[in-house]
Amino acid sequence: MRSAPLLAVGLAIAxxxxxxxxxxxxSTAAADGGLPxxxxxxxxxxxxxxxxxxxxxxxxxPPAPSFDKYTLDTAYRGEGAGVFDVDNDGNPDxxxxxxxxxxxxxxxxxxxxxxxxxxxxxxxxxxxxxxPYDLNADGWMDxxxxxxxxxxxxxxxxxxxxxxxxxxxxIAEAGVAGVEYGLxxxxxxxxRAVVVMGDSTTLTVGWYVPGPDPTQPWIAHPISxxxxxxxxxxxxxxxxxxxxxxxxxxxxxxxxxxxxxxxPDAWIEHPFATWLWPAxxxxxxxxxxxxxxxxxxxxxxxxxGLADVVCSxxxxxxxxxxxxxxPDGSPDPSFVxxxxxxxxxxxxxxxxxxxxxxxxxxxxxTGQRWLAHIPPGLDPGGGNPSLLVYYVIRRSDAxxxxxxxxxxxxSGVGAQFTVTDLNGDSKPxxxxxxxRGLFYFLQR
Numbered sequence: 001m002r003s004a005p006l007l008a009v010g011l012a013i014a015x016x017x018x019x020x021x022x023x024x025x026x027s028t029a030a031a032d033g034g035l036p037x038x039x040x041x042x043x044x045x046x047x048x049x050x051x052x053x054x055x056x057x058x059x060x061x062p063p064a065p066s067f068d069k070y071t072l073d074t075a076y077r078g079e080g081a082g083v084f085d086v087d088n089d090g091n092p093d094x095x096x097x098x099x100x101x102x103x104x105x106x107x108x109x110x111x112x113x114x115x116x117x118x119x120x121x122x123x124x125x126x127x128x129x130x131x132p133y134d135l136n137a138d139g140w141m142d143x144x145x146x147x148x149x150x151x152x153x154x155x156x157x158x159x160x161x162x163x164x165x166x167x168x169x170x171i172a173e174a175g176v177a178g179v180e181y182g183l184x185x186x187x188x189x190x191x192r193a194v195v196v197m198g199d200s201t202t203l204t205v206g207w208y209v210p211g212p213d214p215t216q217p218w219i220a221h222p223i224s225x226x227x228x229x230x231x232x233x234x235x236x237x238x239x240x241x242x243x244x245x246x247x248x249x250x251x252x253x254x255x256x257x258x259x260x261x262x263x264p265d266a267w268i269e270h271p272f273a274t275w276l277w278p279a280x281x282x283x284x285x286x287x288x289x290x291x292x293x294x295x296x297x298x299x300x301x302x303x304x305g306l307a308d309v310v311c312s313x314x315x316x317x318x319x320x321x322x323x324x325x326x327p328d329g330s331p332d333p334s335f336v337x338x339x340x341x342x343x344x345x346x347x348x349x350x351x352x353x354x355x356x357x358x359x360x361x362x363x364x365x366t367g368q369r370w371l372a373h374i375p376p377g378l379d380p381g382g383g384n385p386s387l388l389v390y391y392v393i394r395r396s397d398a399x400x401x402x403x404x405x406x407x408x409x410x411s412g413v414g415a416q417f418t419v420t421d422l423n424g425d426s427k428p429x430x431x432x433x434x435x436r437g438l439f440y441f442l443q444r
Contacts, residue, residue: 052300061359062357076120076434077433078125079434080146081095081438086141088139092420094106095112095132096112098127099111113156113166121374127145129144131184135157136157140158143158146183150175150200152172152174153170169215171210179235184196203232204223205223208221228253230256230290237254239251245305248260255271256270257269257309270331291315295350296310297309297351298310301393303395304323306326316379317345319345319391322337323335344404345366347379347381352365354428358426361395366390369415370386387409413432419431429443
């Protein structure tokens with residue numbers, strides 16, 4: 001339903017039919033309908049940074065990108081925003097769980113459901129992440145909505161050009177999606193997206209796919225044993241990446257990472273001993289696994305041929321990279337914690353890796369999720385300005401240095417945000433929704 005015009009992104013994230021099963025192979029997308037290449041490029045496992053570029057002098061590095069800010073809404077309506085072509089006109093649109101904004105200028109606003117607002121100092125909205133996915137394979141992009149922890153999780157069905165509210169279909173009942181927050185990934189490399197999340201009713205991490213009828217609750221496939229300590233209500237930390245370099249995507253939590261095998265229903269658990277530092281040491285991540293990380297990534301930060309882990313803290317200051325150490329004969333790889341920043345930004349609930357400056361090396365894009373805990377000031381730094389930042393890796397013979405750059409001081413991030421090219425200039429832009437409102441940032 002159309003609303004009044006507003007102020008004035010990129011590509012389809014996911015598409016394909018679902019059949020409830022996935023082969024654990026590294027094959028390309030199935031011919032009968034999978035994720036197209038441009039869609040896979042926006043998923044967390046799509047890492048075009050496998051090869052380390054040659055070392056360059058500091059003065060040869062690309063200039064730090066800057067951005068222009070645009071405001072679409074100043075009300076609190078959710079904490080996640082997606083970008084995809086809703087109306088099949090070839091233009092990317094900005095999508096939340098309440099509205100979509102038609103590209104290319106985003107001045108036309110259409111209702112997805114009955115809109116509402118919540119006082120950001122006293123409560124939380126429902127929508128905490130938007131992941132596009134053509135669930136019914138009708139050629140019109142639908143969306144998976146990650147909920148506020150513990151609420152019912154659903155996907156919303158694109159009405160195929162009709163100006164009506166989008167029907168919602170349950171993925172998991174209330175109480176299941178309690179970990180902050182699940183994600184969508186082409187976990188098995190077959191071009192079909194799955195949901196990876198925790199089940200807080202059984203304390204299990206698993207992957208989820210629809211059965212023959214995608215409008216019915218989805219089928220859960222456990223990854224962890226039941227009673228897993230990182231799957232509790234309001235616990236944090238989830239990621240997908242190839243930790244051991246075998247070409248298969250593994251699943252990461254702050255407590256352990258799970259190695260994918262040739263059987264999609266059999267996973268090998270590897271504990272993260274890294275977190276067992278004294279809490280009194282401020283250079284180390286939290287010793288409480290429920291607070292140690294938000295979204296987790298794998299990336300070879302130091303170019304030693306081993307995947308490292310990048311992680312930010314959701315309710316305190318701190319962003320880190322965990323350097324994987326050379327094999328020592330143990331079945332569980334060891335990691336050494338390297339501090340990126342423990343003073344600039346707090347409450348970094350969301351983290352994306354994206355090559356903003358086109359040099360082949362990703363930047364770490366994150367920011368403060370304002371009022372991640374209420375009342376205000378409950379978290380260290382919780383009352384600070386809502387920074388949106390990125391970190392640039394500089395490598396030299398002396399090692400790795402990582403510099404912070406500020407995009408904005410009055411927006412921050414939510415529980416999920418999107419980095420993609422909104423205007424076709426081949427430069428990644430940023431879209432965020434949170435308690436400050438809904439914003440997009442065009443790279444200059």
